[in-house]
Amino acid sequence: xxxxxxxxxxxxxxxxxxxxxxxxxxxxxxxxxxxxxxxxxxxxxxxxxxxxxxxxxxxxxxxxxxxxxxxxxxxxxxxxxxxxxxxxxxxxxxxxxxxxxxxxxxxxxxxxxxxxxxxxxxxxxxxxxxxxxxxxxxxxxxxxxxxxxxxxxxxxxxxxxxxxxxxxxxxxxxxxxxxxxxxxxxxxxxxxxxxxxxxxxxxxxxxxxxxxxxxxxxxxxxxxxxxxxxxxxxxxxxxxxxxxxxxxxxxxxxxxxxxxxxxxxxxxxxxxxxxxxxxxxxxxxxxxxxxxxxxxxxxxxxxxxxxxxxxxxxxxxxxxxxxxxxxxxxxxxxxxxxxxxxxxxxxxxxxxxxxxxxxxxxxxxxxxxxxxxxxxxxxxxxxxxxxxxxxxxxxxxxxxxxxxxxxxxxxxxxxxxxxxxxxxxxxxxxxxxxxxx
Amino acid sequence: xxxxxxxxxxxxxxxxxxxxxxxxxxxxxxxxxxxxxxxxxxxxxxxxxxxxxxxxxxxxxxxxxxxxxxxxxxxxxxxxxxxxxxxxxxxxxxxxxxxxxxxxxxxxxxxxxxxxxxxxxxxxxxxxxxxxxxxxxxxxxxxxxxxxxxxxxxxxxxxxxxxxxxxxxxxxxxxxxxxxxxxxxxxxxxxxxxxxxxxxxxxxxxxxxxxxxxxxxxxxxxxxxxxxxxxxx
Numbered sequence: 301x302x303x304x305x306x307x308x309x310x311x312x313x314x315x316x317x318x319x320x321x322x323x324x325x326x327x328x329x330x331x332x333x334x335x336x337x338x339x340x341x342x343x344x345x346x347x348x349x350x351x352x353x354x355x356x357x358x359x360x361x362x363x364x365x366x367x368x369x370x371x372x373x374x375x376x377x378x379x380x381x382x383x384x385x386x387x388x389x390x391x392x393x394x395x396x397x398x399x400x401x402x403x404x405x406x407x408x409x410x411x412x413x414x415x416x417x418x419x420x421x422x423x424x425x426x427x428x429x430x431x432x433x434x435x436x437x438x439x440x441x442x443x444x445x446x447x448x449x450x451x452x453x454x455x456x457x458x459x460x461x462x463x464x465x466x467x468x469x470x471x472x473x474x475x476x477x478x479x480x481x482x483x484x485x486x487x488x489x490x491x492x493x494x495x496x497x498x499x500x501x502x503x504x505x506x507x508x509x510x511x512x513x514x515x516x517x518x519x520x521x522x523x524x525x526x527x528x529x530x531x532x533x534x535x536x537x538x539x540x541x542x543x544x545x546x547x548x549x550x551x552x553x554x555x556x557x558x559x560x561x562x563x564x565x566x567x568x569x570x571x572x573x574x575x576x577x578x579x580x581x582x583x584x585x586x587x588x589x590x591x592x593x594x595x596x597x598x599x600x601x602x603x604x605x606x607x608x609x610x611x612x613x614x615x616x617x618x619x620x621x622x623x624x625x626x627x628x629x630x631x632x633x634x635x636x637x638x639x640x641x642x643x644x645x646x647x648x649x650x651x652x653x654x655x656x657x658x659x660x661x662x663x664x665x666x667x668x669x670x671x672x673x674x675x676x677x678x679x680x681x682x683x684x685x686x687x688x689x690x691x692x693x694x695x696x697x698x699x700x701x702x703x704x705x706x707x708x709x710x711x712x713x714x715x716x717x718x719x720x721x722x723x724x725x726x727x728x729x730x731x732x733x734x735x736x737x
Numbered sequence: 738x739x740x741x742x743x744x745x746x747x748x749x750x751x752x753x754x755x756x757x758x759x760x761x762x763x764x765x766x767x768x769x770x771x772x773x774x775x776x777x778x779x780x781x782x783x784x785x786x787x788x789x790x791x792x793x794x795x796x797x798x799x800x801x802x803x804x805x806x807x808x809x810x811x812x813x814x815x816x817x818x819x820x821x822x823x824x825x826x827x828x829x830x831x832x833x834x835x836x837x838x839x840x841x842x843x844x845x846x847x848x849x850x851x852x853x854x855x856x857x858x859x860x861x862x863x864x865x866x867x868x869x870x871x872x873x874x875x876x877x878x879x880x881x882x883x884x885x886x887x888x889x890x891x892x893x894x895x896x897x898x899x900x901x902x903x904x905x906x907x908x909x910x911x912x913x914x915x916x917x918x919x920x921x922x923x924x925x926x927x928x929x930x931x932x933x934x935x936x937x938x939x940x941x942x943x944x945x946x947x948x949x950x951x952x953x954x955x956x957x958x959x960x961x962x963x964x965x966x967x968x969x970x
Contacts, residue, residue: 387900388900388902388903434765558820559874561822561875581757584759669794671853684824694829695826707875708875736901
């Protein structure tokens with residue numbers, strides 16, 4: 301061998317993935333006239349240093365933890381041996397406060413738990429409260445709520461995309477996604493008057509109907525938005541750095557994902573097509589034509605692909621909802637939950653008393669309970685409400701998808717590098733307001 | 738789109754599962770119960786105390802001692818396959834005559850079923866139910882939160898400690914009805930504790946041990962810890 305002339309080829313970067321789904325790193329090879337030999341790795345320089353474990357604390361105030369999350373990591377070299385998450389730094393007792401509020405008074409609190417999906421939470425809470433009251437809303441309201449849910453899914457996924465890009469080292473997509481997010485917030489602002497804390501629904505209807513010309517603006521957004529997705533897609537999906545940082549990282553198998561209670565893009569990336577909109581529909585989602593994207597490996601890269609496809613599907617749903625938006629009232633005519641018209645309340649004694657009772661005491665649902673789940677951008681978001689016949693719920697429970705998704709992080713980061721922890725944590729798409737409530 | 742990305746499909750259920758539809762005109766009381774209820778009754782008999790269907794959702798009240806068996810059967814039986822734990826929580830009524838309830842929301846993704854299991858704990862009985870952690874790993878934090886908020890002990894949970902409140906929180910269990918909205922301590926005491934806390938400097942003894950970091954601590958702190966001083970969280 302030694303007599304042959306040898307050339308050394310150094311391959312930089314990654315070229316695709318191997319059969320295990322990990323990025324294939326072409327090793328330093330020695331090319332000979334007779335064939336290719338892979339070099340042995342060099343012997344460890346200081347083998348006596350093995351075995352020393354290091355404790356690393358990330359957070360609670362750290363930009364890469366997406367809020368006040370604290371992770372205590374046990375490291376062996378750069379490899380994570382164990383991760384102990386600590387949550388609760390943002391706990392403010394929403395569920396307790398809800399027991400002291402009437403149903404309509406709780407809706408502003410739902411804005412503040414998952415604040416990237418505030419209008420979706422409003423709709424979800426209204427659906428739950430309406431189930432508890434036995435109220436049905438008119439068709440226009442249903443379609444408007446679908447528009448609200450999908451707009452909020454787009455906002456949330458855009459924030460996820462932008463911040464995850466920053467975590468992994470790309471700054472440009474952040475600017476593109478936040479530009480489109482601004483458009484959606486402008487739409488929401490012209491609809492309900494607020495951008496972030498929308499409080500858009502009431503039990504039995506919406507706070508407001510959409511203003512004139514709003515559908516044209518939404519149509520314009522639907523036309524322009526796919527261009528942004530395509531741009532980000534072109535920049536990231538086949539990007540060597542992006543693929544190298546995400547493929548094979550934090551993988552969960554389908555059985556594990558279901559057993560850990562993951563939901564939303566997290567469980568779909570692992571190959572389980574569980575989508576509340578499809579499996580336990582609400583708001584007539586079974587009549588919309590959309591597809592549920594499903595990954596195969598359940599790693600960070602698949603979660604990215606699933607969310608990108610969901611952005612496209614949400615745009616499709618928005619177009620269908622816009623096409624079928626019927627005329628008519630937005631509020632139910634059920635007098636148990638709906639206020640009388642203001643003009644009547646100021647002129648008619650009975651209506652005034654009705655108005656006063658509704659505002660001061662609040663509507664009373666019958667004794668009962670319900671669990672209403674919706675597909676929030678993070679996963680299955682459930683509201684479990686128990687009524688004892690008074691105007692305030694006995695128990696208002698939020699089933700937080702981020703909370704359950706985050707509980708799998710010790711499993712996901714095990715054996716990965718410290719830098720992968722940031723990518724995995726970003727891929728869960730957590731909102732600490734929802735986790736701590 | 739990457740080649741590794743599988744084609745899109747709709748829904749996770751088996752092909753013969755009932756077609757999903759948005760529920761309409763739901764009856765307040767009564768209606769069709771979950772098909773699993775009849776099989777639960779025939780299999781577990783007296784362990785199924787009673788059941789009700791309210792707003793289209795089936796609630797099954799089960800015997801506390803048989804809860805784990807029932808959940809295990811619902812999870813394992815090929816005709817049930819309740820493979821997804823949505824939620825674990827507690828309910829305490831304002832009326833003190835009504836017992837405290839622990840609630841499990843289970844989903845069967847293959848058969849598109851949803852069932853609610855409840856265990857009632859009468860006043861005066863110990864607040865303890867068996868953990869379903871060994872069946873659903875997702876129960877980990879949900880049970881910890883329920884313990885944190887209600888003080889319900891989940892026997893068999895490997896790491897049952899507070900999660901949202903801090904480990905040494907001494908005011909009680911926030912979601913119990915005898916817990917005042919503002920907490921038990923005065924505002925000044927709560928403020929004093931909050932200002933005195935240093936959330937980044939808290940490591941449990943366990944965390945210090947796993948990293949063999951105990952030896953690296955200053956001599957004075959090691960003496961205090963050995964003497965039994967607690968380390969916060």
